[in-house]
Structures are given as structure tokens and as C-alpha cells.
Amino acid sequence: MANQDLPVLVAETNDVRPFARLLRGIGLRHNAVMEISEAGFAVTVEEVRTLCAIAWIPTSLFTSFTYNQPSIPATFEFNLDSLLQCLNIFGNAGPTSSNTATSAVKSKRRWAGEGEVGVDEDNEEYQVSGRKGKERKTGMRMEWTGQGHDLNVLLSDDSRGPTTTCELRTMEPEELMNAQFDPDDMALYVIMKSEWLRDALFDLPPSCTRITLLAHPPKEPIPPREPNATVSSIGRRERRAEVGQFTILAEGDFGMTELDYPNDKEVMDKFDCAEKVKFSYNSSHFALLHRALHQSLKVCLQIEKSGFLCVQIMMPLSENVEIGGHSGILEFKMHALEEDD
């Protein structure tokens, strides 16, 4: 009890953007539960017991991180929206203050004909915001005295005067379900570039209600030829049956969208699939991944034999990360929908 007087947490950083980016990725509900440990923060958001999103925020995102373990676990519930708005008070941590990586994605064509009109405007707008955003960073000092106290966040705009102090109310945390994923019971394990999945989510029909994930293991028998298939499509089918493939299926009002990811070196970093896997998920939950994938590097999809899905999204590494460390991971877990016939 010697450290009773010390604050439980003091964390400082000179740029809140990576921190805000992680929190925004799980910003699907107003309230979130924050758990502080020596390794950093784990911020959890649960949506009516069906979807669980966790942001793992390592200490490496902060220039200093002091944690004094209290007698009871350092866990509290807080308003995520308010924290995000506070972090963006100087306009340096908003969804638009992005780096070059996103502009490439942004100007990429999404639907036929769509890009042609707006491309120039988009680029111009980006250049303006990019010029402004480059120099300015918001620094942060976060302090929490302990249970029952407000979370104090001091923000400053580094170049000039203004500082903002925020006192966020903290609450007793709600009980979390947080079902554990069992890696021993895995049916599918896929790692690929975030961009691949992000672009796919863009292309899914907005009217679809369920999204089906389908995976074929390598070395499957070649499917029977379709009567009016072209030579190249037959070749493609045969090759994919050979190496295995991962498919996202969605049915909307105007038809079916199917996106195939063959198990090629260029596409998949890892593809472990022993037998055919097919599970469907709620598309509104799946759509939440879209925001989380923004600015991320790699995505890992794991499916249990029961259909329980765990998606882990890795953020780009910052400079001072040691080997084996990370700069933040977002994790989404959801159960499969009942199969309908």
C-alpha cells in the first residue's frame, strides 16, 4: 500500500494520432472499458453480446508510461466518443488528418466511373490538409489517480500556446463477455495485407445482410467445368483448386458479389486450411471492420471449428518498436450466424 498516493497511471506522448487511430477503430459504441496494465491499455467495446472489439495499445506508443499497480485491478468504463473528440480538439487526430498511405487508397477507383469525376478534387483537398497536418502534432499527458476519479487528459498543440484539459468521467465497468478464442480448435488461419480486405469491403453490396466466408483447402478435386466457361476462367479455377482459396460472398438486392483470394504468395502471407470452411456473419458487424482497417498493415482472420471468428488487425509499426513488439492491434470477435437453407 506504499504506492497509494501515486497516480495509477501517467502516460505521455508527443503525438496522439496513433493512439486516437486505435481507439477510433473500435469506436462502435459510446462506452468502452479500459484496462490498464504494465503492457499498456486494453480497451474493450462490446455490442449486445454478439460482437467484441478490443484495442491493444502497447506502451511503445507513449514517450513515457508509468503504471503503479493498485490493490484492485485498474479497470474502468468511460465514454469513448468524448475521449476521441477531446484528442481531436486541435484537429490533429481526426479521421481526415491522415498520412500518404490513405490518399493512395482514397483516390483508387471504387466503382466503375466513380473515380473519374472526383479524383482531382480529392487529391487537391488532400494536399491542402496534408500540408497543414504535417507540422502540427498534439501532445498528450494522461493521468488517472485511481478508482472513482476522473481520467485527466492534458493536450497541447506543440507549436503554439493553447492547452486543453479534459476530465472524463469514469464508471464502474460493465461486465464483459469477452469469449476467448481457442487457437487449438482452429479451422482457418489467414494472414493478408489489410488493403486486400479493405477494398473488398468497399465492394460489397450495401443491401446485403449476411456475409459468407468460404475457404477451400489446397489440392481439392477440380470442380466440374461449367458449360459456357472461357478457357482462361477454366484455367483459373483449376489453379485455385490446386492452391486453395479464400472467398467472401455477399448477396444484395441486385445480385451476388463474390471475391476470391487465391492462396498465392502475392496475396496470402499465410493460409492454413485443412478442410472446407463455410460460415456466415452479420454484415453490419463485418462493416465495422472497415473503419478499423483504415491505415492498418496486415489482417489476420481466424475461424474456430464452431464458426467463432477472430479478426486481428495490425497497425503500422512505429520506429522504436523492439522485435516481437507491435504498435497496436485491434481485435474483433464475433459468432457465426445460423446457416439458413
Next chain:
Amino acid sequence: MRFRTGISNVALLHKITRSLAALARSCVIRLSPEQVHFIVPGNESSTGVQVWSSVSAEHCSTLFDAYKIESNANNEIWVELHLDSLLKILRSADSSVGSINESRSTAALTESDVTLKLNKKGQQPIWSFEIRGYTAQRKPMSITHEIPVKILSARRQAELNEPLCPQPDIHVVLPNLLELRNIVSRLSHMADDVKVSANHEGRLELTAKAPRVNLTTTWNDLSVPSSNIDDDIANDDDQPPPPPDQMFSVTVAIKGFLKFLTSHLVGGAAIACICEDHCLIAYVYIGELNEAGGVLTFFVPAKMTDD
């Protein structure tokens, strides 16, 4: 009743009009031989924010040029007009003169000038703007816009009175208005009211209280213009000056505060005065401070709070 002037700085007049249009649909313009006053009375705007401003109309002033006025009432004319229509004309004039966004549009004229006249069309008094210049092919071009205006009667004029305010408790030079506006607009997502406080050490605080979070944004080392000597004489009950760290506060609606902050377009320096629990007065200078080009005065009424 005669009125005619050249507009030497269309871009600036355009910006002033844009910041007024954020507040109200119509405005009163009082034209006198020395000054032009832009007035948005309190009942015009939904937030109770009022504007009483004056711009010098002298020869070679910031805004006008070759300004002539005559009338039976002290050589003054009061007109009321729709800001929307005025804005449309100024947008057109601004693009013709070629100052919008510094990038010359194809519609820009060279050697252009803009003149404004008070005319009559039948019984309807109108303001007519004439834009003259040469096209890229060196052809002379003239564009005329007309908007109906209402001439205010002496009775209506007498009804318009600048709000009376107590001696302000403190003056403080505001930080860059655009920066301030960005911060205040983010606060507006979280709370309805903001408490504006300042002290004589040059500290300015904006405090927003919401159920989930309290936010205070602080600026330090702002300059605090000392009160005029006249004020000190008037203050004859020999009150000691307040301690420099005493904060003076007023709570205003963020919506109203934001409306005043649209004047960041005008781009000048701004001074805020706090009359504790009464109002916030903001002076936005047009042109350089020492040029005495003019000033837009915004009155933002205080909101009474329980605490």
C-alpha cells in the same frame, strides 16, 4: 437622396458580408458622410447575437473610394437589404475582379472597377452595382446587378439602438480567430454552452461542461490592452484594481459564439471584452489596427447558468 461610391476592396466587403450572413438574413446599413455602419439587430438573429459595426468611408479608405452621399436627413441614408442577394452580387463582383482564391478565374476582367449607386426603379429603391472592365480579348465589358432595398423611416431608425453594456471587466486580444473557431466548433459537438474567462495576466480559458466530460482550453500570454485613461477617471469611487490573476467569466451559447467566429474570414485582429454575466463583446478590426479602417462589433448575450 443620393448615394454613390466606388468599392475599392471587393474581396473584403465580400468577406464582411459573408460573416454577417452567417448571423441573419437581412441587415441594416446606415450610410453617413464619414462612415458606413453595418447593423444586425438582436431580433434578426436566432442566437441574439448583434452586430454594430462601422467602416470608415473617407476618401481612400480600406473599403470605399470616391464616396458621395446627400440626403435631407443629416446627409444620412439608412437602408435594409437581404444579405443573401447582396452576397450573390459580391460573389460575382469578386470573381470578376479576380481576387477569389487568388487564382484568376476565366471570368476575371482586367482594369476592373465596381461602383455602387442608389437608384429608383418605379417606386422601388434599388442598389445597383456596376462592374466594368476588359475581358481577356480586351473588349470592354459591363455587368450590372440590382437588388431592392428598403429605406428606413426615421421612426425605424430611432428604434434601432446599440445595446447598453456595463463597463467591461476585462479586454483581451483573442488568438487567431480561425484556430479559435476550429476549437469552438469541436466543443459544440459536446456541449451547448461555453464559459469564456480571462484575467489580466493574459490568460484566456474556454470551459465546456458536458455530462461525460469537462473540457478547458487555455491560452496564455495574450496581450491585455490596458483600459483607457478616461475610464480610470470615470472610475472615481477609487476601487483598487482587481488582482491580475482574478478570472472574469461569461457563459455564452456555443452557437452564438460560433456565429461571431465566422468573422475569421475578415482576417483582422480581434479583441474580446467580458462584461461578467452580461455579455461578451468582440471587436474584429477591418484592415490593420492602426489604419482605423473600421471595426465589426459583435454582442454575444450571456446565458444564465445555475452554478
